[in-house]
Amino acid sequence: MSKYPTSVKKVDFPEKISGKAKYADDFVFPDMQYAKTVRSTIPCGKIKKITVPKLPDGYYWISAKDIVKENVVNIIFSDWPVFADGRVNYCGEAIGIFVGEDKAILDKLCEEIKVEYEPETPIYDFSEAYISKGYKKGDYEAAKKKAKQVVRRTYQTGYQEQAYIEPQGLVLYYDESGKMTITGSMQCPFYVKRAVMRTLGLKDDEVRVIQPAVGGAFGGKEHYPSLIGAQLATASYKIHKPIKMVFERYEDIAYSTKRHPSKTEMEALIDENKNIIGIKSKVSLNGGAYKGCSGVVLSRALIAATNAYVIPNLDISGDVYRTNTVPTAAFRGFGSPQTIFAMEMFIHHIAKEIGVDPLELRMKYLAKQGDITANSGKFHDPIVLDKLFEKAMEMSDYKRKIAEYSKPGSLRGIGMSCFLHGCGFTGSGESDIIHAKVKVSKDENDHVTCYASSVDMGQGCRTTLKHIVAKNLGLPDDEVEMDYPDTDKTPDSGPTAASRTIIIVGFLMEKAAKNLKKIWKKGVAQEIIEPYVGPSYIHWDEETMQGDAYPSYSWGVNVVEVEFSPVTFEITLKGVWSVYDVGRVVDERIAVGQADGGVLQGIGYGFMENETCVDGKFKQRSLSDYIIPTTMDVPHMETAFIDNPFIYGADGAKGMGELTLVGGAPAVALAIENAIGKEIHKIPATPEYIMEVLKDGKN
Amino acid sequence: MVKKYIAYSLDEALDILASKDVYIVAGGSDMMVQKKNTAGLLPKFDKDVLYVSHIDELKKVYEDKDGIHIGAGAHLSDLENNKLVPELLRKCISEVASVNIRHFATLAGNIANASPAGDTIVIDVLLDAEVVLVSKKGIRKVKAEDFVLGVRKIDRHQDELIKELIFPVHKFDKELWHKVGSRKADSISKLSFAGVYSLLGDKVKEFRCAFGSVAIKVMRSHELEKEIEGMSLSELNAQKDELIEKYSHVIAPIDDQRSNKEYRQKVAMNILAKFLDEIIKGGK
Numbered sequence: 001m002s003k004y005p006t007s008v009k010k011v012d013f014p015e016k017i018s019g020k021a022k023y024a025d026d027f028v029f030p031d032m033q034y035a036k037t038v039r040s041t042i043p044c045g046k047i048k049k050i051t052v053p054k055l056p057d058g059y060y061w062i063s064a065k066d067i068v069k070e071n072v073v074n075i076i077f078s079d080w081p082v083f084a085d086g087r088v089n090y091c092g093e094a095i096g097i098f099v100g101e102d103k104a105i106l107d108k109l110c111e112e113i114k115v116e117y118e119p120e121t122p123i124y125d126f127s128e129a130y131i132s133k134g135y136k137k138g139d140y141e142a143a144k145k146k147a148k149q150v151v152r153r154t155y156q157t158g159y160q161e162q163a164y165i166e167p168q169g170l171v172l173y174y175d176e177s178g179k180m181t182i183t184g185s186m187q188c189p190f191y192v193k194r195a196v197m198r199t200l201g202l203k204d205d206e207v208r209v210i211q212p213a214v215g216g217a218f219g220g221k222e223h224y225p226s227l228i229g230a231q232l233a234t235a236s237y238k239i240h241k242p243i244k245m246v247f248e249r250y251e252d253i254a255y256s257t258k259r260h261p262s263k264t265e266m267e268a269l270i271d272e273n274k275n276i277i278g279i280k281s282k283v284s285l286n287g288g289a290y291k292g293c294s295g296v297v298l299s300r301a302l303i304a305a306t307n308a309y310v311i312p313n314l315d316i317s318g319d320v321y322r323t324n325t326v327p328t329a330a331f332r333g334f335g336s337p338q339t340i341f342a343m344e345m346f347i348h349h350i351a352k353e354i355g356v357d358p359l360e361l362r363m364k365y366l367a368k369q370g371d372i373t374a375n376s377g378k379f380h381d382p383i384v385l386d387k388l389f390e391k392a393m394e395m396s397d398y399k400r401k402i403a404e405y406s407k408p409g410s411l412r413g414i415g416m417s418c419f420l421h422g423c424g425f426t427g428s429g430e431s432d433i434i435h436a437k438v439k440v441s442k443d444e445n446d447h448v449t450c451y452a453s454s455v456d457m458g459q460g461c462r463t464t465l466k467h468i469v470a471k472n473l474g475l476p477d478d479e480v481e482m483d484y485p486d487t488d489k490t491p492d493s494g495p496t497a498a499s500r501t502i503i504i505v506g507f508l509m510e511k512a513a514k515n516l517k518k519i520w521k522k523g524v525a526q527e528i529i530e531p532y533v534g535p536s537y538i539h540w541d542e543e544t545m546q547g548d549a550y551p552s553y554s555w556g557v558n559v560v561e562v563e564f565s566p567v568t569f570e571i572t573l574k575g576v577w578s579v580y581d582v583g584r585v586v587d588e589r590i591a592v593g594q595a596d597g598g599v600l601q602g603i604g605y606g607f608m609e610n611e612t613c614v615d616g617k618f619k620q621r622s623l624s625d626y627i628i629p630t631t632m633d634v635p636h637m638e639t640a641f642i643d644n645p646f647i648y649g650a651d652g653a654k655g656m657g658e659l660t661l662v663g664g665a666p667a668v669a670l671a672i673e674n675a676i677g678k679e680i681h682k683i684p685a686t687p688e689y690i691m692e693v694l695k696d697g698k699n
Numbered sequence: 700m701v702k703k704y705i706a707y708s709l710d711e712a713l714d715i716l717a718s719k720d721v722y723i724v725a726g727g728s729d730m731m732v733q734k735k736n737t738a739g740l741l742p743k744f745d746k747d748v749l750y751v752s753h754i755d756e757l758k759k760v761y762e763d764k765d766g767i768h769i770g771a772g773a774h775l776s777d778l779e780n781n782k783l784v785p786e787l788l789r790k791c792i793s794e795v796a797s798v799n800i801r802h803f804a805t806l807a808g809n810i811a812n813a814s815p816a817g818d819t820i821v822i823d824v825l826l827d828a829e830v831v832l833v834s835k836k837g838i839r840k841v842k843a844e845d846f847v848l849g850v851r852k853i854d855r856h857q858d859e860l861i862k863e864l865i866f867p868v869h870k871f872d873k874e875l876w877h878k879v880g881s882r883k884a885d886s887i888s889k890l891s892f893a894g895v896y897s898l899l900g901d902k903v904k905e906f907r908c909a910f911g912s913v914a915i916k917v918m919r920s921h922e923l924e925k926e927i928e929g930m931s932l933s934e935l936n937a938q939k940d941e942l943i944e945k946y947s948h949v950i951a952p953i954d955d956q957r958s959n960k961e962y963r964q965k966v967a968m969n970i971l972a973k974f975l976d977e978i979i980k981g982g983k
Contacts, residue, residue, distance in 0.1 A: 025738070103739055104737075107736075107737055567969045567970060567973050568879050568966050568969065570879065608881070612956075620956050624887055625887075627882050629882060630885050631884075632882070632884035632885075633882050687879075687962065687966075688958060688961075688962040691961070
């Protein structure tokens, strides 16, 4: 029997193994031009003068003055200009692009252009909030009066770079009908389409976006491709030729969006019986120069502020701060890795400070079905966290190890995190804003094709979505087709983000397939367009942040074991054990792939991945300096899933893409803390930081 | 216009070197990164290039009365598996970059690059290797320690080619290579340490240590080594802290994108202290 009994062969295996898969840079068109970006060299100031060198024939300089309709990138909050107009707000901001057929000449033009600035004083600290949100539960102030003890800590997290294999890049060309068409590395074809429409003032049928193979995204290609798309489309308006722009690796690391660095100040109220009666959390996120999607990132960060624990009185607030640095945006977890790290460390630190066992303290506040959420909604569905814990304890031998490693002189350490992740868009956003649709059709030969705008960026959704349809139609997988999304053919089933693909799009595919089966007529072309109808009991008020924050939650427990070197302060991973409730697993091999990759990306975030910004510039600009774990850093890993089907998910499946990342950082940080005997308050907990902690840290 | 030459024999290479100022490319694993250009464009060479990777005469590894000769064109992965190659060097090589880079990188290329983070240079210097340079005019031998002058600066004349490195055959009681990178593989050193010693009774007969990535070049103190040699183990124990203090001035680490000077300073001395402890314990 296969190790993964529910798994089918991934549809992209043959094309990727043979090298036939086409990525952005593989597209070549007759008379194709290249584009290269001229970027701001200062963090903040007015542009006084731009002196463009004499352009050879067939070369163009495209900048703000060439904007056709609107100089903004269509993101949730559209404040990011396509090209800097009169001023720059971060090092690396696009001032314009040179377009022409020879890359060497473009490089030369980029060197020769002269931009004169009137520099202004940049902001790098948390001093200018530009988005603020918050909510309360119970009565925190009243609880504070009753508290016998107050515990306080501040936690910080750093940047994280997505480090996808394929850098950012798009190609614009004209399809057989002459329509402007964009292909390339992206997560959300309809986002790119809408960004181009808005910047150029085009109608729905005047631009087409086709997504090819994508070499990883992790959130980094949710919004940034909209910027590139809008730039290329602006250039094409003048040039009318195919144009390609693919980033160099340094360019991608130095100037594309990353995870928001954060600071979370926490306060816990403890009563005379050592109960936590209240938690106050103030979250600060570094949003960079433009807001973009940071408001939604802040929402998710705040909703996750108390993680999987139910506490009666809460005062949760947060701000996103403007800084003169590269804008931060979507990254797997979307705000929750920051606050879940803080809460997981905090509950451990509270336990130590009030003198109770950290594990017991956690268990006391774990969410149960029917409990009131932080946002005063309800945990509607069954919660099996106790089973997750039991399995994780058994797999990792946690209790024996924590007792042993807590003895003085032990260089081993073990840490555990438990966590939740809200699946899909916030609140009733799926029903009210996204309005996702999928299509399943068959031709006269009864050949079935399914259509969704979900992007397979390696996570395997082309395989799983197709599999869901095949299974529900009672057909073998290879008798169902699913092509790459094409906005001319594919209905908008929403972005590939927020762990929504299987729970929302998969659910729609299942319904569409079932409905097609009901009306199935042999030898007749038929189609089903299935719109999303979510659970009717989900209500959410975005303004007050009250109600059901997500349609459903996935859950997890991670245990990480490490060894510490007192000579070099280095940490070696010794074991990783994970247990997840993702409803029901659709394809085990794909699920394990997501789980192992996700937890490792979270662990890397916790102790290894270091991106520092000095004077508005990133110091690590290559994959030899921005360190992510290699296979040699990966220890023994075990992953288990506990079945807990969700009635509104495909065959019971919930989301899992982001869930698997959020617990890695606190688990490894707690393991390090256990090994060194001092509190960790900041990630990445690099050897340099551990050295500092050992010198002056809190026991 | 930049010209590129591929030499198939040493003579052919020396002829080119006699008349032209060229970049010499063996494995190219560092050179091609230095000369990297926008994807799809040729590397950015600003003068002619001589490729020497096809010269069989440069790939020889053998032992004679002068020591172990390691040809300039031998790939690190070949050396890693060659029993003639000093064990400490093989240990060091096994942690250089990644498997695929070791398949074309060379020992000579590593020292010729003279990066402060070049790992094998630490061993070259520690084991008193000699760099053998050839030109039409003849042969010149330079100690590895003197060959590297500074960051990316070496004592090579324009017409010279590194033919080989010669390592004296010498056995020590104990040898240590300790690389501190930022992960377990494919990592550039934050700092590195190599040390060797031999005892005679309860006295230190021989002692050497060298530090990498903590100064503009590999640092070794002959003065301090002489001071330690001849010490009894109890004297070494008594003077350990003082010696570490003295060694702390031998290195001059900096802050960069990989680490900071405090960490490099502290950890380099921690490793030295551990090494000295092992020597002290070794006599008991």
